[in-house]
Amino acid sequence: MRKFLPMVTAIVLCGATGMAFAHNCPNEMKAIDAKLSTKPALSPEDAAKVSKLRADGEAYHKAGKHDESMKSLLEAKKILGI
Known part of the structure; x- marks a missing residue:
């Protein structure tokens, strides 16, 4: 039984990490919104892409698709330079 404790602990920690990222989506959206409120100099194409x-x-x-959400939001942040 002692042999399984480290493995179970690792699995639980990995699951907790995934949940932490799932709840970070709103923070990423707030960061994007804050940057957009400063009216950054973006081309019309980049502005449309960030909005999308x-x-x-x-x-x-x-929809509960947090991996996809973070991917989209991080790409928007990259375009905005944050």
Whole structure:
């Protein structure tokens, strides 16, 4: 039984990490919104892409697809330079 304790602990910690990232989506959206409120100098194409990625991120988050949400939101942040 003692042999399984480290393995079980590792599995629990991995699951907890996934849940922590799942709840980070709103923080990423807030960061994007804050940057957008400063009216950053973006090309019309980049502005449209950021808006779409932000909206997609929120939709994925609401659908429980947090990996996809974080991917969209992090791409939007990259374009914004944050």
